[in-house]
Amino acid sequence: MIKDDMQYLTIALPKGKLFYLAKDLFAKVGFVADNLEEKSRKLVITNEELKLKFIIAKTADVPTYVEHGAADIGVIGKDVLMEAQKDVYELLDLGFGRCHLMMAVPKDKKRAKLTDYTHTRVATKFPNVAKQFFTSKGMQMEYIKMNGSIELGPIVGLSESIVDIVETGTTLRENNLEEIAFIAEASARLIANRASFKLKFDRISKLVKALEMELEGANE
Ligand SMILES: Nc1ncnc2c1ncn2[C@@H]1O[C@H](COP(=O)(O)OP(=O)(O)OP(=O)(O)O)[C@@H](O)[C@H]1O
Numbered sequence: 001m002i003k004d005d006m007q008y009l010t011i012a013l014p015k016g017k018l019f020y021l022a023k024d025l026f027a028k029v030g031f032v033a034d035n036l037e038e039k040s041r042k043l044v045i046t047n048e049e050l051k052l053k054f055i056i057a058k059t060a061d062v063p064t065y066v067e068h069g070a071a072d073i074g075v076i077g078k079d080v081l082m083e084a085q086k087d088v089y090e091l092l093d094l095g096f097g098r099c100h101l102m103m104a105v106p107k108d109k110k111r112a113k114l115t116d117y118t119h120t121r122v123a124t125k126f127p128n129v130a131k132q133f134f135t136s137k138g139m140q141m142e143y144i145k146m147n148g149s150i151e152l153g154p155i156v157g158l159s160e161s162i163v164d165i166v167e168t169g170t171t172l173r174e175n176n177l178e179e180i181a182f183i184a185e186a187s188a189r190l191i192a193n194r195a196s197f198k199l200k201f202d203r204i205s206k207l208v209k210a211l212e213m214e215l216e217g218a219n220e
């Protein structure tokens with residue numbers, strides 16, 4: 001059983017926005033499996049011939065699967081990876097899922113400078129990233145962990161600000177919020193389990209090279 005698993009390469013794909021982008025990129029380098037769909041109720045999809053297993057995972061759990069070796073490699077947004085603080089290798093920037101982490105506040109309650117928000121409440125899905133950012137600015141904050149619709153926080157009086165990702169800026173605009181501090185760029189990354197990277201080095205490094213070539217081709 002253990003020997004058999006050794007031959008397989010297990011890939012964790014996140015449900016949600018990155019799923020089909022990741023699936024399509026893997027398909028371009030020949031990493032495919034029948035019936036690999038985001039909504040599949042079968043959560044492990046195997047291609048026996050290619051010795052591949054795809055795990056369909058909840059976004060925030062991908063770094064956990066990879067850190068523990070339940071998956072050899074995985075695809076995850078840099079934002080979630082920064083927040084998860086897991087001991088994994090980050091192998092490649094896959095270029096899609098581009099967005100950035102930032103702090104935003106209600107337009108009509110904007111304070112003169114960033115440090116004027118010290119000791120206020122910040123609603124976020126990313127408390128670790130937020131804390132690192134505010135600590136680097138010498139600011140102590142109260143963190144309120146949310147799981148979605150973060151922009152609601154200041155509207156309903158739960159917090160004075162948010163830390164979240166922005167892509168087009170539409171959600172901020174539609175909720176009368178304004179970005180006041182940039183925190184970090186994010187995009188999808190290929191990550192690997194540390195032991196798998198050594199034990200399956202040939203296979204993983206060939207995959208990384210193939211993906212790099214594919215991404216370079218797409219950028220030309
Ligand atoms: N506009 C965007 N909104 C959300 N995520 C984006 C956006 N643009 C790029 N991304 C990237 O896509 C990743 C996955 O987003 P998605 O909304 O599918 O996950 P999630 O919100 O964590 O999942 P869930 O809905 O299960 O909580 C993000 O972590 C981020 O890296």
Ligand SMILES: O=P(O)(O)OC[C@H]1O[C@H](OP(=O)(O)OP(=O)(O)O)[C@H](O)[C@@H]1O
Nearest residue numbers: 148149150164165166167168169170171
């Ligand atoms: O700048 P925009 O293009 O408007 O995108 C940013 C929005 O997208 C994400 O939410 P998501 O769609 O993942 O829903 P969620 O609020 O449930 O996390 C993020 O949390 C913002 O709310």
